[in-house]
Amino acid sequence: LKLDTLLVGFGNIGQNLASVLLRDADYLRKNFDLEIQVVGAVETDPKGEFHSVCSENGVDLKTLLEIKRRTKTISSYPVAGGHRTSQDLIRNSGAQLMLESTPTNLQDGQPGLSHIKSALEGGMSVVTSNKGPLLFDLKGLRKAAEEGHVGFKYSAAVAGALPIIPTGYYSLAGCRVSSIEGILNGTCNFILTQMAERGTTMEQALAQAQQMGIAETNPKLDIQGYDTAFKLLVAVNSIMNADLKISDVKVSGIEHVTQEMIQQARGKGCLLKLIGRAAKADGQVEMKVGLEEVNSEHPFYSVNGIWKAVLFNTELLGEVVLSGGKSNPQLAAGAMVRDIVNLIQDTQPTRKTG
Ligand SMILES: NC(=O)c1ccc[n+]([C@@H]2O[C@H](COP(=O)([O-])OP(=O)(O)OC[C@H]3O[C@@H](n4cnc5c(N)ncnc54)[C@H](OP(=O)(O)O)[C@@H]3O)[C@@H](O)[C@H]2O)c1
Numbered sequence: 001l002k003l004d005t006l007l008v009g010f011g012n013i014g015q016n017l018a019s020v021l022l023r024d025a026d027y028l029r030k031n032f033d034l035e036i037q038v039v040g041a042v043e044t045d046p047k048g049e050f051h052s053v054c055s056e057n058g059v060d061l062k063t064l065l066e067i068k069r070r071t072k073t074i075s076s077y078p079v080a081g082g083h084r085t086s087q088d089l090i091r092n093s094g095a096q097l098m099l100e101s102t103p104t105n106l107q108d109g110q111p112g113l114s115h116i117k118s119a120l121e122g123g124m125s126v127v128t129s130n131k132g133p134l135l136f137d138l139k140g141l142r143k144a145a146e147e148g149h150v151g152f153k154y155s156a157a158v159a160g161a162l163p164i165i166p167t168g169y170y171s172l173a174g175c176r177v178s179s180i181e182g183i184l185n186g187t188c189n190f191i192l193t194q195m196a197e198r199g200t201t202m203e204q205a206l207a208q209a210q211q212m213g214i215a216e217t218n219p220k221l222d223i224q225g226y227d228t229a230f231k232l233l234v235a236v237n238s239i240m241n242a243d244l245k246i247s248d249v250k251v252s253g254i255e256h257v258t259q260e261m262i263q264q265a266r267g268k269g270c271l272l273k274l275i276g277r278a279a280k281a282d283g284q285v286e287m288k289v290g291l292e293e294v295n296s297e298h299p300f301y302s303v304n305g306i307w308k309a310v311l312f313n314t315e316l317l318g319e320v321v322l323s324g325g326k327s328n329p330q331l332a333a334g335a336m337v338r339d340i341v342n343l344i345q346d347t348q349p350t351r352k353t354g
Helices: 012-023 025-032 061-071 086-092 112-121 132-148 164-171 186-198 202-211 226-239 259-267 329-347
Strands: 002-008 035-044 050-054 080-082 097-100 125-128 177-183 270-281 284-295 308-314 318-324
Touching (some): 012 061, 025 035, 025 329, 097 112, 112 125, 132 226, 164 226, 226 270
Parallel strands (some): 097 125
Antiparallel strands (some): 035 050, 050 080, 177 270
């Protein structure tokens, strides 16, 4: 199967994805009979101007990556598409698949939301790493995919390397997920672990996380619990058949944690963890994010440092726990490749796995 593919956004993720597609081309062909032919790529520069390349015979990813590395833009690729916009390429490239990795916008989900909508409505399948659009109109986007008979996958946007969405969608299908709880933010878990193990203050642990490149320069959304809430919200709306908004979630973070609180929990044989929790009660899903004391019997007790974990409670399979590590552009690109393979497995279920 040959899939003509469009790359929308060519930053960290876009470039890592292109590298994996280049490196693993033979592997994907051999194991899945899948050929991803990139027929277009588009990015913006700091002035907001578009740069694009397109070629119906395929863009050479090695050259594209080299040019981007050397010149910081794709505009000097030999068959450049000039200043054609993302929307122009989405509407006119004839691609069957869009790989979307533009920046997350928490104000209105744009430009990713319009990109994904246009692609799905135009009959193109979509894989994205961008959670902005999912926070604003996941329901509408899933409906557009269904009506257009195309695929729509976004596991990279929800703690990418930890396969929360695919586990809920495939492995727990039909098993009646009654609750999901998770440690979903590596920065917060690192800070709480440092405080417990080294006796540091919140501020010292945060400064160390920033020094080590674990925490964002502006870690507010992590520390206040919102990053956890966003990830859990998308997971819950996808897996528990809910339609919650961020305003439905009670969110608190770790900014007020003190050594006294850590020691108090310790005295009871517990650790403090920032946990996002969603559970069904009377047919409704309720969600909250906040600090919880976890005792040594709980699977999250040993989830420390930057590690994350999720626990599903299901009626048919009981408890299922997944744990995994850090988020970075390589792993998020890997999650997008998984989504591409899952897309074709959805439509051609007898394909091999590998
Ligand atoms: N990095 C990670 O580890 C990670 C992990 C999981 C998920 N994600 C998500 O994946 C997405 C991409 O992340 P990233 O790290 O690759 O970000 P990035 O390095 O900022 O790359 C995004 C690229 O998209 C460009 N862009 C902006 N508007 C565009 C448009 N309308 N059309 C085409 N390109 C456009 C940006 O250009 P400008 O710089 O000019 O705006 C930038 O080059 C984000 O939503 C992020 O939250 C990232």
